[in-house]
Amino acid sequence: MTRHSTGELTGAMNDGEADEDTRRARATLGWIAEPGDERMGRAVDDLGPVDVLSLLRRDELPDRYRPRPSYRHRLAAVDLARIQRDLERTESNELRFVCPGDSEWPTQLDALGPKRPLALWLRGTSDLRLACLRSVAIVGSRAATDYGTYIAGDLGFGLGERGWTVVSGAAYGIDAATQRGVLAAGGSTVAVLACGVDVSYPRGHEALLARIADEGAIVSELPPGAAPTRQRFLERNRVIAALTRGAVVIEAAVRSGALSTAGWARDLDRIVMGVPGPVTSTMSAGVHHLLQQEHARLVCSAADVVELVGQLGRDLAPQPRGPERVRDTLDRATLAVLEAVPGRTGGDVSVVAAAAGVDVDEALSRLGSLLLLGLVERIEGRWRLSRRTTRASPPEQTRAEQLAM
Amino acid sequence: MTRHSTGELTGAMNDGEADEDTRRARATLGWIAEPGDERMGRAVDDLGPVDVLSLLRRDELPDRYRPRPSYRHRLAAVDLARIQRDLERTESNELRFVCPGDSEWPTQLDALGPKRPLALWLRGTSDLRLACLRSVAIVGSRAATDYGTYIAGDLGFGLGERGWTVVSGAAYGIDAATQRGVLAAGGSTVAVLACGVDVSYPRGHEALLARIADEGAIVSELPPGAAPTRQRFLERNRVIAALTRGAVVIEAAVRSGALSTAGWARDLDRIVMGVPGPVTSTMSAGVHHLLQQEHARLVCSAADVVELVGQLGRDLAPQPRGPERVRDTLDRATLAVLEAVPGRTGGDVSVVAAAAGVDVDEALSRLGSLLLLGLVERIEGRWRLSRRTTRASPPEQTRAEQLAM
Numbered sequence: 001m002t003r004h005s006t007g008e009l010t011g012a013m014n015d016g017e018a019d020e021d022t023r024r025a026r027a028t029l030g031w032i033a034e035p036g037d038e039r040m041g042r043a044v045d046d047l048g049p050v051d052v053l054s055l056l057r058r059d060e061l062p063d064r065y066r067p068r069p070s071y072r073h074r075l076a077a078v079d080l081a082r083i084q085r086d087l088e089r090t091e092s093n094e095l096r097f098v099c100p101g102d103s104e105w106p107t108q109l110d111a112l113g114p115k116r117p118l119a120l121w122l123r124g125t126s127d128l129r130l131a132c133l134r135s136v137a138i139v140g141s142r143a144a145t146d147y148g149t150y151i152a153g154d155l156g157f158g159l160g161e162r163g164w165t166v167v168s169g170a171a172y173g174i175d176a177a178t179q180r181g182v183l184a185a186g187g188s189t190v191a192v193l194a195c196g197v198d199v200s201y202p203r204g205h206e207a208l209l210a211r212i213a214d215e216g217a218i219v220s221e222l223p224p225g226a227a228p229t230r231q232r233f234l235e236r237n238r239v240i241a242a243l244t245r246g247a248v249v250i251e252a253a254v255r256s257g258a259l260s261t262a263g264w265a266r267d268l269d270r271i272v273m274g275v276p277g278p279v280t281s282t283m284s285a286g287v288h289h290l291l292q293q294e295h296a297r298l299v300c301s302a303a304d305v306v307e308l309v310g311q312l313g314r315d316l317a318p319q320p321r322g323p324e325r326v327r328d329t330l331d332r333a334t335l336a337v338l339e340a341v342p343g344r345t346g347g348d349v350s351v352v353a354a355a356a357g358v359d360v361d362e363a364l365s366r367l368g369s370l371l372l373l374g375l376v377e378r379i380e381g382r383w384r385l386s387r388r389t390t391r392a393s394p395p396e397q398t399r400a401e402q403l404a405m
Numbered sequence: 406m407t408r409h410s411t412g413e414l415t416g417a418m419n420d421g422e423a424d425e426d427t428r429r430a431r432a433t434l435g436w437i438a439e440p441g442d443e444r445m446g447r448a449v450d451d452l453g454p455v456d457v458l459s460l461l462r463r464d465e466l467p468d469r470y471r472p473r474p475s476y477r478h479r480l481a482a483v484d485l486a487r488i489q490r491d492l493e494r495t496e497s498n499e500l501r502f503v504c505p506g507d508s509e510w511p512t513q514l515d516a517l518g519p520k521r522p523l524a525l526w527l528r529g530t531s532d533l534r535l536a537c538l539r540s541v542a543i544v545g546s547r548a549a550t551d552y553g554t555y556i557a558g559d560l561g562f563g564l565g566e567r568g569w570t571v572v573s574g575a576a577y578g579i580d581a582a583t584q585r586g587v588l589a590a591g592g593s594t595v596a597v598l599a600c601g602v603d604v605s606y607p608r609g610h611e612a613l614l615a616r617i618a619d620e621g622a623i624v625s626e627l628p629p630g631a632a633p634t635r636q637r638f639l640e641r642n643r644v645i646a647a648l649t650r651g652a653v654v655i656e657a658a659v660r661s662g663a664l665s666t667a668g669w670a671r672d673l674d675r676i677v678m679g680v681p682g683p684v685t686s687t688m689s690a691g692v693h694h695l696l697q698q699e700h701a702r703l704v705c706s707a708a709d710v711v712e713l714v715g716q717l718g719r720d721l722a723p724q725p726r727g728p729e730r731v732r733d734t735l736d737r738a739t740l741a742v743l744e745a746v747p748g749r750t751g752g753d754v755s756v757v758a759a760a761a762g763v764d765v766d767e768a769l770s771r772l773g774s775l776l777l778l779g780l781v782e783r784i785e786g787r788w789r790l791s792r793r794t795t796r797a798s799p800p801e802q803t804r805a806e807q808l809a810m
Contacts, residue, residue, distance in 0.1 A: 147683060147685070150685070151684060151685070275684055276681030276682070276684065276689075276693065276696075276703070277681070277682075277683055277684075278552060278682055278683055279556060279680055279681065279682075279705040279706070280552070280555070280556070284681075285705070288681065288703060288705050291681075291696075291703045292702070292703050292704075292709070297697070298681070298693060298696045298697050298703065299697075300684040300690070300693050301684070304697070
């Protein structure tokens with residue numbers, strides 16, 4: 001994993017790239033504070049994680065941060081050797097540990113302010129920041145109906161096919177049906193857990209989680225091995241909402257956890273969407289209630305979702321990244337492949353590979369990155385520049401001018 | 406039928422009460438112009454129906470009204486004796502013929518401007534203006550699914566029970582299911598036809614139309630005996646929308662006639678509502694499309710509909726009538742019954758009758774009128790002042806002060 005600390009890639013809070021002390025301090029604080037702990041978040045933002053940890057050790061964290069009694073108890077019990085071992089697991093890439101300031105840190109999370117995660121543990125192949133640049137949360141009831149799971153699979157498939165990353169919670173019901181749909185389309189999906197990324201929860205989803213890790217990423221702010229709790233599920237929802245440009249709710253009873261994700265999405269100025277169902281179904285009642293609120297939008301299909309969230313750079317609080325910036329991050333080989341993609345008509349991978357002067361495997365891998373970035377689309381087996389990319393430019397502009405933007 | 410011409414009850418266009426010549430002229434022009442003919446509407450508004458008719462007879466209608474060639478042909482063919490006979494049928498109350506300026510004229514129709522009907526033919530027992538003061542249109546597909554007809558019946562029943570008049574088209578599918586639901590609740594319903602009010606269309610709904618006439622009203626701007634045409638169906642939709650405070654669409658395919666009623670409702674600043682369904686159902690696709698537009702509101706139940714349209718006097722363009730005005734129209738006996746209705750707790754009809762000093766039949770009949778006007782509610786067999794009536798007044802006000810408003 002390469003890291004760089006150019007101003008462009010740092011978060012709103014101007015975190016520098018995390019050094020080893022900082023990383024160890026953030027990992028340790030992750031054992032001490034619960035997810036979403038605003039007091040801890042404020043102290044770390046003001047003083048830095050290393051100083052907060054040493055102040056805690058000396059029992060000198062200023063009163064204005066109202067240190068919880070639990071901090072002291074947990075600090076006494078913390079297993080430093082275990083934390084060291086977990087961090088060592090990142091060297092083999094079995095796990096990753098991503099801190100604010102790292103190139104993989106999704107800066108959208110900075111919108112959470114003091115409730116921003118201290119750091120994220122990851123398992124999987126996707127680069128989390130890139131994957132979440134164009135991402136949508138899909139959430140819903142665990143006790144879903146056949147209608148709900150059908151819609152979830154269909155929406156997941158459609159978004160995967162369109163190169164959108166789907167973020168969800170890998171729970172039973174809507175979450176799993178959605179993420180299976182994405183995987184079936186060969187798309188990218190991210191599971192945010194309320195337990196350690198190496199914990200299979202729910203137990204019945206061990207195989208699903210393994211596939212998500214293979215094709216996407218599993219994310220948690222909790223340390224490896226941590227068990228889920230009710231409070232951790234609720235705080236997990238804020239991460240799902242913050243990572244994405246919008247949240248879709250498919251089936252939710254009136255007081256459902258899925259609606260808490262929608263509430264976070266609204267509070268974070270993400271687009272809140274819902275899929276309606278029969279008004280006779282209690283499983284759709286929460287969604288209909290949501291859709292009766294001014295800010296929520298009704299969606300029937302993946303195309304509807306993309307229509308709403310698809311404006312590049314929009315709603316990516318706090319730091320919108322326009323298409324130019326995304327292009328700036330491309331290496332020379334990926335840029336060559338992008339330039340080789342036929343504009344409106346599209347072409348298959350062999351056409352692109354030949355034009356770019358690379359082999360088909362290389363072209364496919366580069367196209368995969370470009371798909372995640374939303375610069376190209378794959379429609380019926382053909383690759384082409386994404387419509388949004390072409391549409392965003394004035395019609396008189398040439399391809400070369402577009403690419404030089 | 407009593408008529409009066411106080412300024413308060415006349416429409417926006419300041420029509421006086423129609424005299425016999427005017428009525429005969431309007432009836433005749435109804436044979437000459439098609440529904441929604443703006444040219445004719447403008448001429449009648451500017452010159453009055455009697456002068457328009459005599460100018461047409463002399464072939465001297467000014468060119469600025471661009472008289473259609475069809476006017477001359479139809480005038481030559483018009484059967485004056487038949488019109489006379491139709492007007493005579495109103496004397497026995499078999500039919501009614503209501504003109505702008507009449508006390509039964511629903512002034513909401515004035516919002517249609519030059520597309521306002523020249524007059525309305527009626528069959529039935531309800532006073533159209535009073536019935537439509539608190540009314541909602543419910544429309545939808547003829548080829549409705551079981552889901553759609555179930556919802557239509559449920560919504561019709563719920564609105565009927567709450568004292569709201571339901572306006573629809575008596576067509577197969579959603580219309581009929583809705584109006585049957587209203588009738589089952591003992592509620593008030595109005596059918597607006599695209600043919601004469603004495604024509605049973607569709608033929609299979611002869612019995613339904615007879616029941617609607619018994620319990621409510623059948624309305625048409627077309628003369629008795631007129632046959633429906635495609636264009637007449639479309640123009641009929643504007644009358645359905647204009648009569649009501651809002652239109653609910655239950656099941657509509659993407660290019661459905663029900664959506665034209667919703668379009669009229671939007672253009673007339675009525676509230677546009679839709680009942681969602683499974684996104685997998687083509688019969689709900691038009692409704693979902695409607696609900697994706699900013700102005701349309703999602704409703705799941707009669708309670709949702711009443712919540713949206715229930716503010717007395719609101720959205721009754723062009724001449725809102727507040728609750729005070731409605732009270733002003735009450736006769737002494739009805740006002741006595743209103744004053745006898747217990748406020749929040751409610752009471753059964755015998756309690757009301759005793760307090761008002763009338764017999765139970767008399768009390769029931771007066772309560773029926775008050776229900777239509779939205780001043781009282783019937784909940785689980787008990788009568789009480791409608792919540793909106795009580796809620797609308799400041800809490801420190803006494804009952805006596807409220808009634809003196």
